[in-house]
Amino acid sequence: MINMANRHFNLTTDPWIKVIETSTNREQTVSLxxxxxxxxxxxxxxxEMRSQDLAILRLLLAILxxxxxxxxxxDDRYLWLKADFEIDxxxxxxxxxxxxxLATWQDLKQAGQFSVxxxxxxxxxxxxxxxxxxxxFYQVTTEDYDSxxxxxxxVAAGKGQVLVKQLNRQISESAHTPSIFAPKSGEAKNELxxxxxxxxxxxxxxxxxVTDKTKISTDEKFSNSAGWIYRINPVFAKGQSLFETLMLNLVLVNAWQEDAAYTCQKPVWEFASIRDYITQRKSQILPDNLAELYTGWSRILHIEWHETGVQIFSAGIPMYGYDNAxxxxxxxWRLDKKTNAYRPAVKGLxxxxxxxxxxxxxxxxxxxxDDVHEPGIVVWLQLLKRRQLIAHDAPLMLNTVALISDGNATSQSPAAEVADDMQMQADVLFDTQKGDRWPTRIEEAITFTQTIGTDYYHFASDIGQIRNLDVRSFAxxxxxTFYEQLNVPFKTWLEGLQATDDREEKIKAWKNRLRDIVVASVTDVMQSSTPRDISGISTKKGPLNIFTAKNHLMYNVRTHLDLKKE
Structure with missing residues (x-):
């Protein structure tokens, strides 16, 4: 792990962040x-994981x-701030x-690099x-932990420990449930x-x-909470370089909350002491600044270093709520109609x-x-476009990275990681044309695409019924598989849209492409058909075989896409 006689590691000067170098396409490890x-x-x-990259991205953004x-x-202090950076x-x-x-953001973008x-x-x-x-860094001392x-x-009692293999989200193995398909085995799981x-x-x-049960002492009882990003549906912008990615997500103006005022930034390390930070967390007050939110803790961690390895002690601290955060x-976000509060639209299994x-x-x-609250990052990008700080035809890529839990309320262990993206020109994403806006037409295209998806599901159900299979599982x-075949073509269609395009022509082009995908998929099914598929079965509605199922699907496709029979 480390030479115990010379323990030193500073994140500002020692390499620890993995990056890909543009010119060589090689991985490097660099300091802050x-x-x-x-x-x-x-x-x-x-x-090691895309979700790890997201956590580090937010740390970098907190600094910026x-x-x-x-x-x-x-690097000059704003005239409306005092020497201590409080508002004058x-x-x-x-x-x-x-x-x-916004002028600062523009100057940085034009410079193409961050200032000294x-x-x-x-x-x-x-x-x-x-x-x-x-x-x-991101830990507490023995004295603080014990207090x-x-x-x-x-600490002396040795309770409340989490193992290295629990911190490592590629493994996430508890002491009682082995991770069979982990990238490491045996004792190597606890070595880093x-x-x-x-x-x-x-x-x-x-x-x-929430597998760990130790909590700090508070006057009021609370339950250990999952980590903050674990309970949101992440979305962020991605640029052509790390600099562009950081700039696109460097939110200097809150444009998505009404009456949002300038707030002094306060990352966790700028609190006077850990005790001050924990005292504030006990109040469960939502941070009013992004630096504090991006660096928020879900646990106090204390690490004991030994020649043979480490002991990591963990205790939960009260978490602020997600409603209207x-x-x-x-x-x-999604609107909870029972409470009339916006909550993160968390992705599940x-x-x-x-x-x-x-x-x-x-x-x-x-x-x-619509009762939709757009992600703040999308509103921020819209502000940049409106202020002409990004080009009207600039390609904007929205990314998502979600670490999805197993759904077990007593563990919430990671079960899957999902990463996805979609790209559009700024003028398409933020089309201001009245009556025929691209977002409206895109949503229309998605609606009829999913209608065709439903038609295809019914076709698959018919095939499953003919073959006497578990219809729901088979369908x-x-x-x-059908939607997987749609993903790349639809995303390509989105990327190709321009503000000056004829809406009807572009929508028609996608309809034709969608029909072709359906035909190709059905052809694959027909080519692998069995004698039972051809002879079919009798149902209350009449004979059902692969040909009648296909004819029914194609009739629905033509009807729902309003296409002429060819």
Whole structure:
């Protein structure tokens, strides 16, 4: 693990972040300072999991948001801030501050790299990023840990431990349930180099399950919560380089909440002490700034270092609620009609195979009357486009990365990871044309596409019935395969749309492409037909065989797509 005689690892100067270098296409491991100095030369983050990359992306954004909410692109303090970066009420004006922040974003984009101020910030806060320091990064000391937990849970008692293989979300193995298909076996599951341990500690704080039962002592009882990102439906923008990705997601102005005012950023390491941070968390008040939200903990972790390995102690802390937590920009939302509150539209195992484009209306408000709260990151991108800070024909790629739990309320262990994306031109995504907006027409295309998907499911059900199979299981499998065949063509169609296109022609082109996909899929089924498929069976509605099933499907396709028979 590490040389115990010389324990040192500082995230600002020691390499721990995995990236892909653009020029060589090779993986590198870099420090925070190296990353921010060279973000324009890296294609993307390249950690062990996409969800790990998302957790680290939010940490990087917390640093950038903190710096550039205080300093402009020339590293000068905004005139409406005091020396301690608090608001100067005498000079502060909300509209002027918004203009200044957007000017900073524009200057950084034009420069093509981050300013020296980011490195200066990291050097000034180097002690806060020391993994073995007096205030170890994303950890607490023995003294602090013992002061927070009940006496029988203190470090000396040896209780409340989580194993390295539980932090590692590629394994997520508890002491009682072995992970059979893990990338490591035996004792190797609990061995990690320090740089990888750092990545998993950050990831674990964001994607914690609830297998651990130790909690800090509070006046009011609370249940251990899963990690914050674990309970949202993540969405973020992806650029051609890591610099572009960071810039597109660098939200300096809250444009999606009414009456949202400038707030001072306060990442977790800027709290005066860990005890101050835990005191605030006990109040369960939702953070009012992104840096604090992006660096929020779900557990206090204490690591005991030994020659033979590590002991990791974990205790839950109260989590703020998700209802109307609209400051979070990286999630889709759904309206809970019982409480009239917006909640993250969490992805579950049942929706595992549903591609991002099929939920287009969750990402973009199609109609003004819809009870849809667009993701903050989408509204931010719209603001950049409206202010002409990004080109009208710029390709905007929305990404999602979801780590999905097993659905077990007592564990919430990771069961699957899903990553997806969809890309459109800015003018298409944020079409302002009245009466015939692209988002409305795209949603229309998705609706009739899913109608055809339903038609195909009925066709698959007929085949399953003819073959005397479990109809629901067989039809679900065929339906999933059919949608997989649609994903790439539909995403390609989306990417090719332009604001100046004739809507009807483009919609017709997709209808024809969709029909061709149905025909090709049915042809495959016909070519693998059996004598039983051909002879068929008798039903209450009459004879049913593969030919009648096909004819019924194609009739529905022509009807629902309003296409002439060829």
């Amino acid at each position: 300072i190296t990353l921010f100095e060279n973000a324009q030369h890296y294609r993307q983050l390249a950690g 948001t903190t710096v550039y909410s205080r300093l402009d692109a020339h 009420e005498e000079t502060f004006d909300e509209e002027d501050s918004e203009d200044d922040l 101020g980011v490195v200066q910030y990291l050097k000034a806060h180097a002690a806060d990023f020391d993994f073995f320091g007096e205030r170890p 927070f937990v009940p006496q029988n849970k203190r 180099p320090v740089d990888e341990l750092v990545r998993w500690v950050i990831t674990y704080q964001n994607f914690t399950g 609209l400051i979070e920009p990286m999630t889709t 049942r929706s595992l195979g549903i591609a991002m484009w099929r939920n287009f209306g969750q990402y973009v408000k199609v109609r003004e009357a 679900s499998g065929m339906s999933a």
